[in-house]
Structures are given as C-alpha cells and as structure tokens.
Amino acid sequence: MVERKSEHAPVEVPGTAIFLTATPDTTPAVLLHNIKHNHVLHQHNVIMTIKTAKVPYVPEKDRYTITKLSDRFSLLELRFGFMDDQNVSRALVRCRKEGFKFEIMSTSFYLGRRKLIADPKSGLPKWQDKLFITMADSAIDPTEYFHLPPNRVVELGEQVTI
Template sequence: MHNIKQQSRPSSAQNVIMTIKTARVPYVPEKDRYTITKLSDRFSLLELRFGFMDDQNVSRALARCRKEGFRFEIMSTSFYLGRRKLIADPQSGLPQWQDKLFIAMADSAIDPTEYFHLPANRVVELGEQVII
C-alpha cells in the first residue's frame, strides 16, 4: 500500500491513501484504472489498477484523475513508500550462500520510485530490517 499526503494550503490539506493493485489480466482500460472514495472531509481512498503488462505509471494515472476532477498538486504531494532491508541470519536454517544470493537478488530489484514513475524529490521512504 502506498500513501499520498496532499498539502497545498493548511485549510485545504487532504490525506489520500493510495493502493496500487495489479490485476490478473494483461491490461486494464484507462476508464477502469482508478476508483476514488471519499472517507471524510480530510481523507480519501484512491485505488489504482494496472494489468500485469501495463506500465505502472502512477504520475500519468494521477494526471488522468486530475482531469476527472480529483484536485491535487503533484509537486506539493509527498509519497510515502515502505522499504525492507534483508539481513542474513546464520541460524535461519538455509546455507549462508543461499541467504546472500537471495539478498543480492532482492537488492537488484528496481527502485519503487522509478517503477511507479514518481517524482524522486517528493518521495519519503520508511524502512524496516527483516531477518531471513
């Protein structure tokens, strides 16, 4: 789950909880790409749906939402992403070389900021360490 916190003016600050889902179909039509649910005056839920072959361009999807009337300024929006740091544990039961291989493969995964096409200067990453 990814969160968007919007701030334009203190009187119109809004919090948006954004969830990105990958459908079990190759492509999701643009008209079915998003759903916005207003939870209260300050909170909304935005669900973006992409097919597994779609380019998961969140910035483009948000621009489309804006054309449909969803108000926000992307350069005054903060995107909060979760990040996991994997740490090998010699007591885990797997050989150490397998732990190291798994961690190396996880470290080489694409950065979520790039994958979702988010403005890098608007992203805040929150991390945790996971022992494997």
C-alpha cells in the same frame, strides 16, 4: 498549520501525502513510521494501492477507484493490465481531471523500504540467505518503475531479519 489537539497528536502540515501499500485494508507501515518519527500528518492523506489485472490492458476509464474514508483520508486503487506501463504520475493526472484534488508540487509519495538482514539461526545455509538478499536488493526501484516524481518521494526504511 493547525495547532495540536492534544499533547500527543501529530502536527498537521499542508499538502497531500500518498502512502503506497500492497495491503489497503490495513494501516500502511510507512504511515505509522512517518507519524512515529516525524510526528506529522498531512492535511490530505491517500492510501494508494496498485493492482495488476489478469488482462493485458485496462482501459483509462477503469484505471482507478477513489474512496473517501474521512475528511483527511482517501483510498485510491490504481489498476493496470500486465502489459500496461504502470505510470502512476499519468494516472494521477487523469484522476485530477476527474475531480481528485491535489497539487503535485505539494504532494509527497511515501514508500517503505526493507533492509533484509540474515539471521544465522534461520536454518538456511548462509549462501542461500546471501543469495536471497542479493536478489531482493537488485529489484527495480519503485520510484522508477511507477514513474513517480523523484523529487517528491520519501522513503522510510526498516530492517527485517530473515
């Protein structure tokens, strides 16, 4: 572990953190929550976004793009066709074979989880709020959908009023 550079700097911890986000051009909320609550930053941090192409299948050679942002941060974009099995673990193995350095057993996947809360002043009937929240709650678990190793996933949540 490296000492803090300033009183307010997060502690550096070994390993790799992969932060899943839909918007790679902004800092992922889950990264900010991790620093705010845990006061740590990994040695290597990857902002990962997953895109679904408008074609049935994306060839393996076109599956990913890695951009090094700094010594500690990289941007990884994975692309899958709409008929592809969106297996992130398998895609990461391919990235590793081509030079992307990380060890799966020292890698943590950070996912944001939103808890929807109905606002009685939203203007919608209460039953519509409840229906929307129920549908959102029944969505597939991203750990399962993206084939992430369940024992390597960390979920940080926030409440969102609708």
